[in-house]
Amino acid sequence: MGHHIVILGAGTAGTLTANRLRRMPGADEYRITVVDQDDDHVYQPGLLFVPFGLAQPHHLVRSRPRQLHSGIDYLQARIEQVDPAARTVRLAGGRRLSYDVLVVASGARLLPEETEGLTGSGWGENVFTFYDLPGAVGLQHALERFDGGRIVIDVADLPVKCPVAPLEFAFLADWYFRRCGSRDRVQLTYATPLDGAFTKPVAAKVLGGLLERKGIELVTEFNLGEVDGRGGRLVAYDGRELPYDLAVVVPLHGGAEYVGRSPGLGDELDFVPVDRRTLQHRDHPEVFAIGDAAGLPASKAGSVAHFEGETLTHNIGRFLRGQPLDGFFDGHTNCFVETGFHKALLIDFNYDTEPLPGHFPATVGLPLLKESYANHLGKLAFEWFYWHSLLPGRELPGIGGQMPEHGKQRVRT
Numbered sequence: 475m476g477h478h479i480v481i482l483g484a485g486t487a488g489t490l491t492a493n494r495l496r497r498m499p500g501a502d503e504y505r506i507t508v509v510d511q512d513d514d515h516v517y518q519p520g521l522l523f524v525p526f527g528l529a530q531p532h533h534l535v536r537s538r539p540r541q542l543h544s545g546i547d548y549l550q551a552r553i554e555q556v557d558p559a560a561r562t563v564r565l566a567g568g569r570r571l572s573y574d575v576l577v578v579a580s581g582a583r584l585l586p587e588e589t590e591g592l593t594g595s596g597w598g599e600n601v602f603t604f605y606d607l608p609g610a611v612g613l614q615h616a617l618e619r620f621d622g623g624r625i626v627i628d629v630a631d632l633p634v635k636c637p638v639a640p641l642e643f644a645f646l647a648d649w650y651f652r653r654c655g656s657r658d659r660v661q662l663t664y665a666t667p668l669d670g671a672f673t674k675p676v677a678a679k680v681l682g683g684l685l686e687r688k689g690i691e692l693v694t695e696f697n698l699g700e701v702d703g704r705g706g707r708l709v710a711y712d713g714r715e716l717p718y719d720l721a722v723v724v725p726l727h728g729g730a731e732y733v734g735r736s737p738g739l740g741d742e743l744d745f746v747p748v749d750r751r752t753l754q755h756r757d758h759p760e761v762f763a764i765g766d767a768a769g770l771p772a773s774k775a776g777s778v779a780h781f782e783g784e785t786l787t788h789n790i791g792r793f794l795r796g797q798p799l800d801g802f803f804d805g806h807t808n809c810f811v812e813t814g815f816h817k818a819l820l821i822d823f824n825y826d827t828e829p830l831p832g833h834f835p836a837t838v839g840l841p842l843l844k845e846s847y848a849n850h851l852g853k854l855a856f857e858w859f860y861w862h863s864l865l866p867g868r869e870l871p872g873i874g875g876q877m878p879e880h881g882k883q884r885v886r887t
């Protein structure tokens with residue numbers, strides 16, 4: 475066997491990359507090794523549902539190597555460092571792997587300890603994140619006990635993975651307390667560093683309108699500086715304060731720690747800077763990045779990793795054959811936004827086109843930027859699609875990597 479392709483991380487992006495490479499013509503000519511530190515592949519979109527009792531934690535976790543096609547080597551070890559000059563990866567215990575192509579797919583790391591006071595008094599009692607499994611489970615118990623008062627949902631800073639998930643949490647919290655009959659005793663506030671409910675104007679208007687209709691207060695340009703756990707206050711850098719009885723915080727995100735220890739691999743946040751269209755590292759041509767680990771102006775979402783996968787594996791093939799790369803990743807992102815009461819809306823966008831109304835994937839299809847039961851079913855179906863199509867590296871018929879233009883309505887804001 476010839477070339478050795480090493481993939482760092484066996485989450486969404488690493489798994490689908492390995493499986494796609496294994497399915498490519500000529501795959502027997504290279505060896506694929508995937509490295510991850512544990513054996514728990516968590517279906518992260520399901521974390522949103524755990525606090526509301528809508529998903530069982532143990533149903534969200536599966537074995538990592540069992541998601542990989544045969545012929546792919548799986549190594550369970552912590553990655554310590556990459557030496558791009560020597561083309562080697564050092565693992566915990568001292569083992570070294572040499573590579574011809576390296577794919578960084580080690581995701582984003584939650585950094586709650588980087589915000590003053592966040593992991594201090596109240597953390598795990600009335601201050602939570604639902605972005606990992608222990609936090610989501612703790613929050614479920616906290617919501618069950620919650621008898622009224624002020625809940626603040628706060629995004630500490632960007633970038634975060636799945637930027638719509640905290641909004642979905644706010645919508646579901648409204649639904650949850652209405653169903654419990656206690657909504658009139660619960661004040662819900664959504665605080666964001668953005669100047670609206672979402673980054674792009676058309677979607678910000680629609681999502682901001684939904685918050686308003688559901689009686690959820692929107693606080694914008696709130697950059698979290700400190701959590702005062704004893705006083706029950708979130709404090710922004712500009713001095714504004716938000717009192718809470720229960721705080722749900724999406725903490726700061728950074729890339730994997732080892733990226734920072736690897737000379738010339740990452741940026742100041744430990745994400746890996748790659749070309750936005752080819753996914754190739756700016757300084758090391760044999761290094762690529764995919765998924766949350768990539769320092770790109772695209773959303774950090776599983777759907778994005780799926781769309782990137784097509785470009786990445788195509789380009790790895792071209793790189794190994796000594797051919798010039800093709801730059802066809804366009805930043806395509808596609809997300810269902812659960813809004814409660816068995817409804818969801820769908821957003822579809824890329825680097826150049828913001829989320830617009832219309833239909834997906836063509837003039838007939840699921841409604842865009844509009845609540846519907848069909849979109850809610852789409853959100854639920856995504857879990858099946860994730861395990862059975864996205865991770866195995868299959869295409870969805872009729873939905874390619876590039877954002878479809880048909881079906882989108884251009885609107886004035």
Ligand SMILES: Cc1cc2nc3c(=O)[nH]c(=O)nc-3n(C[C@H](O)[C@H](O)[C@H](O)COP(=O)(O)OP(=O)(O)OC[C@H]3O[C@@H](n4cnc5c(N)ncnc54)[C@H](O)[C@@H]3O)c2cc1C
Pocket residue numbers: 482483484485486487488509510511512517518519520521522551552553554579580581582604605606635636639730731732764765766767774775776777778779808809810
């Ligand atoms: C609450 C929530 C809701 C979401 N909802 C959606 C949704 O509805 N739709 C959607 O498309 N996306 C959603 N996402 C985002 C999606 O889950 C992520 O974007 C996706 O999982 C990213 O995949 P990844 O492979 O880049 O990272 P990950 O899946 O996080 O994988 C990274 C892997 O790298 C490994 N790793 C890191 N460092 C090391 C090391 N030093 N040594 C060894 N291994 C290491 C980790 O163990 C991990 O397995 C959601 C995320 C959250 C948190």
